[in-house]
Amino acid sequence: MSTKASKRAEHPIVDLDNLTDQLDSGGSGGRVLPLSTPLRADAFALSASEKIDQIEQRFKEILEILGLDLSDDSLKDTPRRVAKMYVNEIFSGLDPQNKPEPTLFENPYQYGQMLVEKDIEVHSYCEHHLVPIIGKAHVAYFSSGPVVGLSKLNRVVRYFSKRPQVQERLTEQIAAELKQMLGTDDVAVVIDAEHFCVKTRGVEDCGSSTTTVHYGGRFTESEVRRELLAHIERK
Numbered sequence: 001m002s003t004k005a006s007k008r009a010e011h012p013i014v015d016l017d018n019l020t021d022q023l024d025s026g027g028s029g030g031r032v033l034p035l036s037t038p039l040r041a042d043a044f045a046l047s048a049s050e051k052i053d054q055i056e057q058r059f060k061e062i063l064e065i066l067g068l069d070l071s072d073d074s075l076k077d078t079p080r081r082v083a084k085m086y087v088n089e090i091f092s093g094l095d096p097q098n099k100p101e102p103t104l105f106e107n108p109y110q111y112g113q114m115l116v117e118k119d120i121e122v123h124s125y126c127e128h129h130l131v132p133i134i135g136k137a138h139v140a141y142f143s144s145g146p147v148v149g150l151s152k153l154n155r156v157v158r159y160f161s162k163r164p165q166v167q168e169r170l171t172e173q174i175a176a177e178l179k180q181m182l183g184t185d186d187v188a189v190v191i192d193a194e195h196f197c198v199k200t201r202g203v204e205d206c207g208s209s210t211t212t213v214h215y216g217g218r219f220t221e222s223e224v225r226r227e228l229l230a231h232i233e234r235k
Contacts, residue, residue, distance in 0.1 A: 037165075043094070052083040052084055055087065056079045059078075059079040060079040063078065093158075093163040094162075098159060102152055103149035103152050105146060107143055107145060111147070112142065114140055114224070115141055120137040120157045121157075121158075122137050122193055123162075124162070124167075126196070131196040132196045133193050133195050134193060134196070135192050139153050139156075139157065139188065140188045140219070141186055143182070144182060144186070171189050171212040171213065174189045174191075175189045186219065187216045188228055190214075190228075190229075192209055193210055194209050195210060
């Protein structure tokens with residue numbers, strides 16, 4: 001077995017959306033953990049193309065209820081465009097088939113210091129109003145042995161961002177996935193983002209942003225956190 005394959009066998013990816021409270025101290029089984037995205041049991045009964053067809057028809061009805069003339073050249077294809085965007089792009093992280101597989105490598109240099117991947121683009125959508133959440137994610141870890149291909153850190157952030165989200169859950173989902181992937185609790189995730197449900201509706205505050213953090217393992221130590229934040233702030 002190759003190095004990458006053997007490491008994957010040691011630390012297989014867990015589908016966070018199928019975790020149950022068997023992993024909790026109570027262990028009664030069957031209840032979805034709070035960090036799971038709320039999905040119906042038949043979430044994948046329809047194919048992607050069937051979902052696009054049904055969303056197109058329903059979004060057409062929404063636009064007509066709003067009074068728009070869908071015979072207009074600019075609007076006639078909008079329902080189809082929106083449906084394809086929902087399924088293939090902005091909510092593609094709902095489909096577990098799109099989940100990135102880890103690429104783990106041996107650590108021949110025995111690098112044991114903090115590794116930080118910062119300024120990862122976050123493009124998500126608020127599940128309360130389905131408007132954008134735009135920001136940056138910073139992830140860090142101490143290797144427990146293997147190291148992960150750097151692009152996989154970005155891909156994990158992207159996968160969990162591409163679904164209706166709340167920022168707190170997004171932060172915890174990324175952290176849980178990286179801990180499981182890397183086989184270590186020494187993982188930190190910091191997300192700073194602007195919410196368009198705050199910027200463009202309701203209070204219409206364009207100057208605020210939201211920061212959420214997860215510190216695991218060694219990152220719970222104040223000195224280690226200070227080092228991490230210094231790396232994030234350094235330009």
